[in-house]
Amino acid sequence: RKEVEQDPGPFNVPEGATVAFNCTYSNSASQSFFWYRQDCRKEPKLLMSVYSSGNEDGRFTAQLNRASQYISLLIRDSKLSDSATYLCVVSANTNAGKSTFGDGTTLTVKP
Amino acid sequence: DAGVIQSPRHEVTEMGQEVTLRCKPISGHNSLFWYRQTMMRGLELLIYFNNNVPIDDSGMPEDRFSAKMPNASFSTLKIQPSEPRDSAVYFCASSGRPTSGGASYNEQFFGPGTRLTVL
Numbered sequence: 559r560k561e562v563e564q565d566p567g568p569f570n571v572p573e574g575a576t577v578a579f580n581c582t583y584s585n586s587a588s589q590s591f592f593w594y595r596q597d598c599r600k601e602p603k604l605l606m607s608v609y610s611s612g613n614e615d616g617r618f619t620a621q622l623n624r625a626s627q628y629i630s631l632l633i634r635d636s637k638l639s640d641s642a643t644y645l646c647v648v649s650a651n652t653n654a655g656k657s658t659f660g661d662g663t664t665l666t667v668k669p
Numbered sequence: 670d671a672g673v674i675q676s677p678r679h680e681v682t683e684m685g686q687e688v689t690l691r692c693k694p695i696s697g698h699n700s701l702f703w704y705r706q707t708m709m710r711g712l713e714l715l716i717y718f719n720n721n722v723p724i725d726d727s728g729m730p731e732d733r734f735s736a737k738m739p740n741a742s743f744s745t746l747k748i749q750p751s752e753p754r755d756s757a758v759y760f761c762a763s764s765g766r767p768t769s770g771g772a773s774y775n776e777q778f779f780g781p782g783t784r785l786t787v788l
Binding site: 645656658 | 700702711712714717719724725760775776777778779780781782
């Protein structure tokens with residue numbers, strides 16, 4: 559079993575749709591959680607951190623369920639520019655140690 | 670800050686040749702990571718350094734791969750001899766003290782990558 563598992567997709571949705579991505583992790587000692595975005599032929603970039611209380615950034619909402627070891631990302635009112643691969647990232651410490659990246663979920667938003 | 674800098678951006682070489690990839694992390698960051706990404710295997714961590722010391726090299730595929738970090742502002746990943754199956758995008762990333770924008774210690778900033786093709 560992989561340490562971080564994501565539904566690979568692809569997700570193909572029309573503009574304006576709401577789409578949700580899920581991620582599960584196996585290490586119960588994990589401390590830090592993130593969603594990264596990677597555009598085609600580019601490097602991964604941080605989209606948002608994920609906090610226990612849940613957090614929102616505009617159209618994006620991230621949630622963490624420690625009991626179920628589950629992270630989610632919700633995108634509302636999707637735009638063409640949201641088309642990318644979304645990577646779930648988990649770290650077992652909080653001091654610049656290594657993180658484990660999921661394989662990513664590919665989203666294509668169509669007009 | 671210029672961000673993480675990698676060179677070269679593209680490298681095409683023949684099987685058996687030595688390849689050296691270079692990385693300059695963000696100033697002030699104390700952790701540096703080397704990743705390899707392919708369609709088949711996704712993003713794989715090869716090795717990471719903390720304060721210039723290799724901490725975990727369990728992802729280095731075999732003895733043909735070696736990495737060094739002689740100082741806080743420079744690291745190399747070397748493949749000798751290279752093989753066609755080494756063809757991939759190699760990313761360097763760094764992390765460390767959060768910026769004033771509130772990023773956490775664990776936010777990794779990636780360089781643009783080196784696209785390696787071994788013929």
